[in-house]
Amino acid sequence: MTYTQTQDSLTGGVPDQGEVLRVLEPDGSRVPDATLDPWVSDLSPHELRALHRDMVLTRRLDAEGVALQRQGQLALWAPCRGQEAVQVGTAHALAPGDFVFPSYREHGVLLGRGAQPADYVLAWRGEEHSAYDHTTINAAPPQIIIGAQSLHATGWAMGAQRDGSTDVAVAYYGDGATSQGDVNEAMVFASSFRAPVVFVCSNNQWAISEPVTVQAKYPIAGRAPGFGIPSLRIDGNDALACVAAMRWALDRARRGEGPSFIEAVTYRMGPHTTSDDPTRYREPAEVEAWAQRDPVERLEAYLRAEGILDDGGLEEVARAADALAAEVRAACIGATTRAPETMFDHVYAEPHGGLERQKAEYVEYLAGFEGEGSR
Amino acid sequence: MTALTLGAAINAGLAKALENDDRVLLMGEDIGKLGGVFRVTDGLQQRFGAQRVVDTPLAEAGIVGTAVGLALRGYRPVVEIQFDGFVYPAFDQIVCQVAKLHYRSNGRIRMPLVIRIPWAGGVGAAEHHSESPEAYFVHTAGLRVVAASNPQDAHVMLQQAVASDDPVIFFEPKRLYHSKGEVDLDAALADAPPMHLARVAREGTDATIVTYGAQVRTALDAALAAEDEGISLEVIDLRSLSPIDMNTVAASVRKTGRVVVTHEAAREAGVGAELVASITEQCFSYLETPPQRVTGHDIPYPPSKLEKHHVPDLDRILFAVDRVLEREEEVLR
């Protein structure tokens, strides 16, 4: 199960989308894979349709996020187009009690955890730092500090282990994050304490303008075994491979075998964020090549060939996607900015005299302008 | 003189530093092909090559820690921390290593390192992208801390920072990156005022406003507004936060007898606290009224929709001016 190094990668082969495990070819045809097959053989048509549906929903949600930003409704958006399979596939494998530690780009993971329309947009709009209630969707606030969440996930897993529960923590991050100290320290802790944590690295080839080769001269999945953590390197655009790898990792964690590492090799189709201009650093041909490996079309082709999905089913999914987008838009446009004095709330859990004084002063100051309109 | 944005003025300063000394090199995330997320290093990799303008792995402790080693080897690294909020992963390297090596080695080791930080808020950014961490660094002995407020200063001070044998934390106010000013690209560095000196940005007689970074502009706007009411405000742009040029500050306070200190960072134990303490020590008998501080609140930087209530604006500064001039009754009437 562990990643084995190949001659090619040892001699400096560029870590790209070669040497990955997959069960769906880019054209949607099913291929056998001894490692992954056991974990997806039992997927029912209903589950497969749900997987597809959530990927389509994620794509639509993402398009809406970009549109809302372009219309000035959101300050920023981090597109996830192209990464739907890894986000939705891995999230589908989770149990309700598991807990995810996402980065800013994990819209499909949040969808899988049951996020509500406003949860996706309020932070990007600048209304809240983290809009959702982490306890209702079992997801930590989205992390912007690259890699920090990997340690939190490991600590959460150490807690779950102490409690004798079978809940598993999952840390999501990108290829760039693997350069951070935190991510490496998380692997040390997870390994030393056999923490039930899964590290999901979405290797989307780019950390803003830096290709993955700036972070790694060797496939990223090859690092984990050095920490004593088994890893899989999978095709991150193959939703079934993502489900399978995640089930493999979750099963290990629940059986007390400790951490696992998944490198999902995928591609960020859009800009890093809506403020980014990817034409400055990457070639159209590269983007075009990855468009041929689209994760949604791939699963769709497979499900059609299997007779699991037809035009009617696709239309239904498209309607559901439009409905979600409309709800997200309404939640965004309908958002009201909270009163300024609320910014003093929740700095501390217990009363803090200094801050209370400062709040009172500021409220009094604002009251001085009342009736003047904003000066 | 050439009209340049603050970002372009720094770019020109970096180019000169790279040109003048081949031991100077730039390191950071996305600074090469992309030219940095603010385009401050735009075109420099093309011009000086990937050996001099280095896209690093995404690791701030790594960037600063390897810069320490490069400095030990005789290089003069200028590192870019992509955003203020991302300097913390490098904090340990900065405060334990960068700041202390000269002292620990009895002066044998030099740390001619510049750490550039796009800094502070007011641009509607996401969480962790608007922080004002200057007090942490000012509190750390061994670091020089400077903050530019206009293109000319940014251009010159950047070069002075590179030339300094001490490590310099170089704060670049990101909400001024696109604002233009006249820059003298041909002036000799030797003729420029040293970066540790404060600048009287505007002369006045009734009260002194002491500030730095993007707040200089807000303070100047406040002074302009006050002028309409017949009040003459002096504005001091500190430029250097460590050391603080207390001579310039004290001379102004002795002249006006009244002082308002403003910055965007939180108030508690901030640069303003240091200023007021020093002013009280040095100018106590000249003060007509207690010094006032106008600062960010003691809260984490709020969501961007509320940031206008956090970053001190012209009104909050004028309100404090009214207090030091004992005019608050009129205002609140």
Ligand SMILES: Cc1ncc(C[n+]2csc(CCOP(=O)(O)OP(=O)(O)O)c2C)c(N)n1
């Ligand atoms: C500690 C830290 N440094 C820098 C940044 C700025 N930044 C935001 S995203 C990003 C690239 C991250 O790349 P990767 O980890 O591959 O994830 P991706 O964005 O590709 O999903 C950078 C440099 C940050 N958020 N946190």
